[in-house]
Each structure stands twice: as structure tokens, then as C-alpha cells.
Amino acid sequence: DAGVTQSPTHLIKTRGQQVTLRCSPKSGHDTVSWYQQALGQGPQFIFQYYEEEERQRGNFPDRFSGHQFPNYSSELNVNALLLGDSALYLCASSLWGQGVGYTFGSGTRLTVV
Amino acid sequence: AQKVTQAQTEISVVEKEDVTLDCVYETRDTTYYLFWYKQPPSGELVFLIRRNSFDEQNEISGRYSWNFQKSTSSFNFTITASQVVDSAVYFCALSRPSGTYKYIFGTGTRLKVLA
Numbered sequence: 001d002a003g004v005t006q007s008p009t010h011l012i013k014t015r016g017q018q019v020t021l022r023c024s025p026k027s028g029h030d031t032v033s034w035y036q037q038a039l040g041q042g043p044q045f046i047f048q049y050y051e052e053e054e055r056q057r058g059n060f061p062d063r064f065s066g067h068q069f070p071n072y073s074s075e076l077n078v079n080a081l082l083l084g085d086s087a088l089y090l091c092a093s094s095l096w097g098q099g100v101g102y103t104f105g106s107g108t109r110l111t112v113v
Numbered sequence: 114a115q116k117v118t119q120a121q122t123e124i125s126v127v128e129k130e131d132v133t134l135d136c137v138y139e140t141r142d143t144t145y146y147l148f149w150y151k152q153p154p155s156g157e158l159v160f161l162i163r164r165n166s167f168d169e170q171n172e173i174s175g176r177y178s179w180n181f182q183k184s185t186s187s188f189n190f191t192i193t194a195s196q197v198v199d200s201a202v203y204f205c206a207l208s209r210p211s212g213t214y215k216y217i218f219g220t221g222t223r224l225k226v227l228a
Contacts, residue, residue, distance in 0.1 A: 035216075042117075045215040088156055106157040107157070
């Protein structure tokens with residue numbers, strides 16, 4: 001049973017560019033959340049998707065956007081990249097409304113130069 | 114507002130020593146969940162425990178134990194007889210009682226267990 005799968009593993013982009021990160025949730029899960037983890041910090045919540053709609057959003061600018069597909073997979077898009085966007089981006093899946101914790105992926109390491 | 118504080122940035126111990134990782138939280142909710150996660154160098158967050166705010170019973174799982182004290186808003190994690198494989202970053206997190214609500218993470222404690 002595959003867990004949460006994220007791609008790519010590592011990515012290097014230039015300031016001002018746009019990036020798309022991908023996540024496939026654990027089998028049976030229907031909700032995807034994205035977190036940003038800067039170096040030496042704890043993960044910070046970006047947003048959450050369920051039924052192809054954004055359900056919750058953290059304190060991140062509109063440059064951060066997302067999408068969920070009918071098969072529950074999700075994308076995180078970041079426009080106009082800044083150096084400060086360099087971080088580990090973690091995807092977490094869960095089952096909507098259930099009292100169970102998230103399953104996290106190994107993340108995508110984004111470096112903005 | 115919700116907040117999680119892990120005051121210990123880094124701890125180093127020698128193998129077989131016991132070590133306690135501290136977690137202090139703030140919330141106005143009367144019902145909430147607390148979690149501990151382990152993050153090895155691979156980056157994946159590995160779930161260790163979830164605690165409901167109504168359940169103040171301490172829990173033991175092998176070499177791991179957790180001490181939840183609502184009176185001091187603390188949820189501390191102890192590793193007994195530490196091993197090199199315990200070396201990782203450990204995060205404490207807080208969430209509202211919905212199973213799909215966002216997590217508020219602390220800044221983590223890096224544990225180094227030396228052979």
C-alpha cells in the first residue's frame with residue numbers, strides 16, 4: 001500500500017520563475033494538505049484541499065495556489081519565486097472528517113537561486 | 114491563537130541515556146489534539162502519538178513515553194535507553210479536534226544520540 005508520493009524530490013529554480021509540485025495521496029485518502037518547512041523550522045500550513053476545493057488556508061500570499069484532481073492527487077503552484085520560498089514542501093493526506101492523523105510524504109526540496 | 118513551543122533546539126546524549134523532549138502549547142480550545150512526529154534525514158514526518166485533550170493518561174510504547182499535563186499545558190516525550198537510530202528532529206504539534214484540521218507545529222528539537 002503506497003503512502004504519500006511527492007514529485008519531484010529536489011528542484012532548483014531561479015527567482016521570478018514559477019514552480020509546480022505534485023502529490024499523490026495515500027490510497028483511500030481524499031484530503032490533501034500542503035506544508036512549507038523552512039530550514040530549521042517546523043512545518044507551516046499552506047492550504048488544504050477536499051472535493052477539489054480549497055477548504056482551509058494558512059497565512060501565505062496568493063502566489064501560492066493549488067489544485068486537486070478527481071483522483072484526489074494535488075498540485076502546489078508558486079508564482080514569482082522569491083529566495084525565501086526555498087524550503088521543504090510537505091504533502092499530507094488524510095480522510096476527510098475522520099479522527100485520524102495525517103500521513104506525510106517525504107517532501108520536495110525547493111531551492112530558489 | 115494556537116502556539117507550540119519547543120524550547121530545546123538541540124540535545125546530545127550518549128547511547129543508553131534517557132532523554133526528555135519538552136513541549137508547551139497554547140490554545141483557547143477546550144478540546145484539541147496533541148501529536149509528536151519524528152523527522153529523520155529523509156524528510157518524511159513519522160507519526161509517533163496522538164493525544165486527545167480529554168485523556169490525560171500517560172502513555173508508554175516500548176522505549177517511548179509521553180507525559181501530558183493539562184495544568185501546565187505540556188506534553189513531554191521521553192526516550193528511555195536512547196539508541197543511535199533515535200537521532201532525528203522531533204516535532205510536537207497541536208490541532209483542533211477535527212481529524213482534518215491543520216496542524217500547528219513547534220520548531221522542533223534535534224536529538225543526537227552518540228555511540
